[in-house]
Every structure is written in C-alpha cells, then in structure tokens.
Amino acid sequence: xxxxxxxxxxxxxxxxxxxxxxxxxxxxxxxxxxxxxxxxxxxxxxxxxxxxxxxxxxxxxxxxxxxxxxxxxxxxxxxxxxxxxxxxxxxxxxxxxxxxxxxxxxxxxxxxxxxxxxxxxxxxxxxxxxxxxxxxxxxxxxxxxxxxxxxxxxxxxxxxxxxxxxxxxxxxxxxxxxxxxxxxxxxxxxxxxxxxxxxxxxxxxxxxxxxxxxxxxxxxxxxxxxx
Ligand SMILES: [Mg+2]
Numbered sequence: 001x002x003x004x005x006x007x008x009x010x011x012x013x014x015x016x017x018x019x020x021x022x023x024x025x026x027x028x029x030x031x032x033x034x035x036x037x038x039x040x041x042x043x044x045x046x047x048x049x050x051x052x053x054x055x056x057x058x059x060x061x062x063x064x065x066x067x068x069x070x071x072x073x074x075x076x077x078x079x080x081x082x083x084x085x086x087x088x089x090x091x092x093x094x095x096x097x098x099x100x101x102x103x104x105x106x107x108x109x110x111x112x113x114x115x116x117x118x119x120x121x122x123x124x125x126x127x128x129x130x131x132x133x134x135x136x137x138x139x140x141x142x143x144x145x146x147x148x149x150x151x152x153x154x155x156x157x158x159x160x161x162x163x164x165x166x167x168x169x170x171x172x173x174x175x176x177x178x179x180x181x182x183x184x185x186x187x188x189x190x191x192x193x194x195x196x197x198x199x200x201x202x203x204x205x206x207x208x209x210x211x212x213x214x215x216x217x218x219x220x221x222x223x224x225x226x227x
Contacts, residue, residue, distance in 0.1 A: 013192070013225050015141075015168040016111055017159065019177035020122035022199035023218050024108075025132050027098040029124075031057075034090040038083050045079050056181075057087065058123060058152055088125055095128035101198065107219045108139040116225065117141045119162045123152045123181075142166055153185035163189065174225070176218055183209045194221065 021027045038057055042049055045068050054060045061083045069076035108118050118140040122129055126145040130136060136143050142165040144158065151157040163170060175186025178199025186193035187210060194213045195206030206214045213224060 012172055013116060013174055014172040015117040015119060015163075015166045016174045016176060016221060016225070017119040017121060017162055017166075017186075017191070018108075018218060019175075019179065019182045020120055020129055020133075021124055022178035023101075023176060023182070023196055024104050024120065025098055025100050025129075026198070027094050027124075027128075027132065029094040030090055034087060037086045037090075041079065041083055041086065045075060056123075057083075058146065088127070091125055091128040092131065095131035098128075098132040100133055101217060101219070103219050105135075105139055107222055110222055111225075112139075112141070114225075117166045117168060119144070119166050121153060121158055121162050122146065154181045154188065156185070156188045159185050159189040159191070174221070176215075176221055180205065180209045183211045194224070196220070 018024050021029065035057060038061065039049055042052075042060075042064055045064070047064050047067050052060055052063060054063045061080065065076050065080050068079050111118055120136065120140045120143045123146050126147045129143070129145055133139075142162060144162050144165065146152045149158050149161055153159060159170075159175070163173065166173075170190035174192045174194055175182055175189070176194045176196060177183065177186070178196050178201060180201055183193045183195055183206060192213075193211045194215055195201060195203075195209075195211040196215050196218050197203060198217045203214045215221065215224065
C-alpha cells in the first residue's frame, strides 16, 4: 500500500491503455519463425544482414526498404509487401489458436463502468486482433493496431494517436503491457506504467526499465485504480 501511495495519485486516472498480445490475450506468435522467414527474404534481396541496426522486425523491414530502393524501387516495394505478408501469415496462424485472458472482458467492462476510458494498442495487425476479439469495439473506446499508424510503439506516435483519440493527456493515463516496449512507450508519453507478468518479461526486468507497478496480470489493474 505504501508503494501505491508513494508513486501516483491514482484517483486522477482518466484512461487506461492496454497492449493486446500477452496482456489482454494469450497469443503464441512464432516470432522466431517470423524472423527466420524475413531474414531469408532479406538475404534473397541481396542485403547484408550484418549491417542491420534495428532490433524488431517491423523496424528492420523499414530499415531494409530504402537500401533495396536505392538500387531498384520496384523490388523494394515487392520486398516490403512480401515481408509484411510473412508477418501477417504468422500472426493469423497464432490468432486462430489465440484467446483472451480469463476475466479480461469483465475487467475492461468494469473500468468503463467506472468512467475510465479504455484504449487498446498493438504492433499486431488489425485482422489478427479481431479474429481473437471480434467484439473489441464494444469493450474499448479506441483500438489502434499497426495498420492505423505510421510508426508503432515504442515510437511516441502510436501512443500519442491513442491519447488524442481518447482526448486525455499522458499524465492522466496508465499504460499496461507485458513487454518492455510498453513501458518505454508509456514513459515517453509521460504515463504511469504497469508491467504484467503474462508475457516473457520478469518482474526485475520491468523494475529495471522503470515500470511504476508490476502486476500478475491485467485484471489486477481494477484493484490498483480502486479509490
Ligand atoms: Mg504484448
């Protein structure tokens, strides 16, 4: 309790923004298969993989695109489409087996009944999210997948679009996610950040990244914002 009181005046919270995969949903996206296929493609387009600086696939595709474009703009476009098709295929495979976390819907519903706005942001594609959560629009005030923004989180553009859509400021909002990207993105936007242990990131890693709170799962947020 002392930790709660020390950190933030939670009564002022106007919005809670959730990540989707690993936070609101149990989804086993095969990232190593995805990576393997994208890197195969990169090699086929003659790009030296050792020169790649970005860490995550979406950003890697954006990094490689202009390198190919310099020699041949039409191959660059073809590369981009093929790479995104790989991501989409692997994400849809996972979505067919995916499901929401137990009590996830109830959590979202109860927050909104208390007048707290709910947003959902994800680096996943919209189609895969809707496959797992067809009624998503009935449970949140805004949903922004990677298909609707130029740059995805941790780029500030993704969260800023969400804050704008919800008409709230970062200071009045909480970001909840299972990955360090979520914590980084939330901190850049000046939000309170909450890490959940339903993904691969451990408590100490969240603490090192500066998360304000670490919860067992996203349902714990109801208890956290209780007056
Ligand atoms: Mg996640």
